[in-house]
Amino acid sequence: MEAVVKVFAVHSEPNFSLPWQRKRQFSSSGSGFVVAGRRILTNAHCVDHHTQVKVKRRGSDAKYVASVLAVGQECDIAMLTVADEDFWAGLEAVRFGALPRLQDSITVIGYPIGGDTMSVTSGVVSRIEVTSYVHGAAELLGVDAAINSGNSGGPAFSDRGECVGIAFQSLKHEDAENISYIIPTPVIEHFINDYERNQAYTGFPSLGVEWQKMESPVLRKALGMQPSQRGVMVRRIEPTSPVSKVVCQGDVLLAFDGIEIGTDGTVPFRSGERIGFSYLISQKYTGDMATLRVLHEGAARQVTVPLTTPFKLIPVHIHNRPPSYFILGGLVFTPVTVPLLRSEYGKEFDYDAPVKLLDKMMHAMADAPGQQIVVLAQVLAADVNVGYEDIVNTQVHAVNGQRVTCLAELVAAAEGGAGEYIRLDLEYNQVVILGKEEAAAAMPAILEQHCIAADRSEDLRPAAR
Numbered sequence: 001m002e003a004v005v006k007v008f009a010v011h012s013e014p015n016f017s018l019p020w021q022r023k024r025q026f027s028s029s030g031s032g033f034v035v036a037g038r039r040i041l042t043n044a045h046c047v048d049h050h051t052q053v054k055v056k057r058r059g060s061d062a063k064y065v066a067s068v069l070a071v072g073q074e075c076d077i078a079m080l081t082v083a084d085e086d087f088w089a090g091l092e093a094v095r096f097g098a099l100p101r102l103q104d105s106i107t108v109i110g111y112p113i114g115g116d117t118m119s120v121t122s123g124v125v126s127r128i129e130v131t132s133y134v135h136g137a138a139e140l141l142g143v144d145a146a147i148n149s150g151n152s153g154g155p156a157f158s159d160r161g162e163c164v165g166i167a168f169q170s171l172k173h174e175d176a177e178n179i180s181y182i183i184p185t186p187v188i189e190h191f192i193n194d195y196e197r198n199q200a201y202t203g204f205p206s207l208g209v210e211w212q213k214m215e216s217p218v219l220r221k222a223l224g225m226q227p228s229q230r231g232v233m234v235r236r237i238e239p240t241s242p243v244s245k246v247v248c249q250g251d252v253l254l255a256f257d258g259i260e261i262g263t264d265g266t267v268p269f270r271s272g273e274r275i276g277f278s279y280l281i282s283q284k285y286t287g288d289m290a291t292l293r294v295l296h297e298g299a300a301r302q303v304t305v306p307l308t309t310p311f312k313l314i315p316v317h318i319h320n321r322p323p324s325y326f327i328l329g330g331l332v333f334t335p336v337t338v339p340l341l342r343s344e345y346g347k348e349f350d351y352d353a354p355v356k357l358l359d360k361m362m363h364a365m366a367d368a369p370g371q372q373i374v375v376l377a378q379v380l381a382a383d384v385n386v387g388y389e390d391i392v393n394t395q396v397h398a399v400n401g402q403r404v405t406c407l408a409e410l411v412a413a414a415e416g417g418a419g420e421y422i423r424l425d426l427e428y429n430q431v432v433i434l435g436k437e438e439a440a441a442a443m444p445a446i447l448e449q450h451c452i453a454a455d456r457s458e459d460l461r462p463a464a465r
Helices: 185-198 217-222 278-282 338-345 355-363 407-416 436-449
Strands: 004-011 026-035 039-042 050-057 063-072 077-082 105-110 119-133 138-145 155-158 163-170 180-184 209-212 232-237 252-256 266-268 274-276 289-296 299-306 326-328 331-335 374-379 394-399 421-426 431-435
Touching: 004 039, 026 105, 050 077, 063 185, 077 185, 105 163, 105 180, 119 180, 119 274, 119 278, 138 185, 138 278, 163 185, 180 185, 274 278, 326 407, 326 436, 331 407, 338 355, 394 407, 421 436, 431 436
Parallel strands: none
Antiparallel strands: 004 026, 004 050, 026 039, 039 077, 050 063, 063 077, 105 119, 105 155, 119 138, 138 180, 155 163, 163 180, 209 232, 232 252, 252 289, 266 274, 289 299, 326 331, 331 374, 374 394, 394 421, 421 431
């Protein structure tokens, strides 16, 4: 219990709907625990967009300022440290244990909402599988345990006193009760090793393919598989991933690093268990090589590919950076991100956002690193843009005939054209045309009226390029 600390954070989130400003700051608290090397682990969502982080030991009234060493958005883990020597006096780091087994007893210690003192809750491991991490939208190994929710960042201990995970999320559903999840030690150790290797968090790698189950014997036979062969069919490949150079759509992925993949996409996992083969990928580090056995046009071959961090066309996180924006004649342009959709359409944005943007979020893939979906987010009404006031969150396809693949390209095309007009071709075949000189002349008054310091975010200013 002495190794468990309370984490206090002050957050200042960007206002994605008004990207030139931030929201009102707010405070939150969570749990954390001491690990080797004078470091503290907690959840990433406990320190998201932090401006200040403090920690307090059990039984102490003193809060110590902490600095954030690394934040892993995908795995929802953050690493902190404290400079003050007094904080570490008498503290011992927790010992990590192996991945628990089904029906093992675990105890979670933390500081949940509803009180100021430490809370201890016990339960049993009911399921171990690759699960969706809500904060990072990643598929990683997770442990389902019947424990009380609300202990975010608190350690989970086995009956031998070893740390076997971090509490991080719970299932809220009308048909489910008391289902909470912990981040298991393989994911925690991956995060720590990644930081120690690179002095920064580089992320969990991805193979870069979408696959389809091959449980149909007709499908397997049609693709030239032998009765003894098992695997999954590659149905889409991310153009930005290295695997796109050696694997084709319609190939069958038979094995990963020598481990055969089942027709349902699972691989053997401990005695009598199977787990999704993405678990094998998540055990690797960015830049590691993977050996694949692939069936291509009926012939099996072996290929080796490097694993890289996936690039999302519509990112789930912007890693605590301020959002990008550009204002032209009162027209506000910004790249689409999940935080923008959540800001504009609320928690149920995946039902309420425009279908075209949701389709791109769910299914579109980037053709090249750095590609963005740029939208005309809103129009700050002025005489120069009369008639366009109702356009909201509509994708920009081209500026002055030049295709737009990122916000920087839009800025260059809008400012570099030699003609009298600036023409914008939008989704749904909409066209916006502004007078170039009139738009430039109107900008100072528009910025002043809306208390905007600059017509573009810092990353788009000449000194930043």
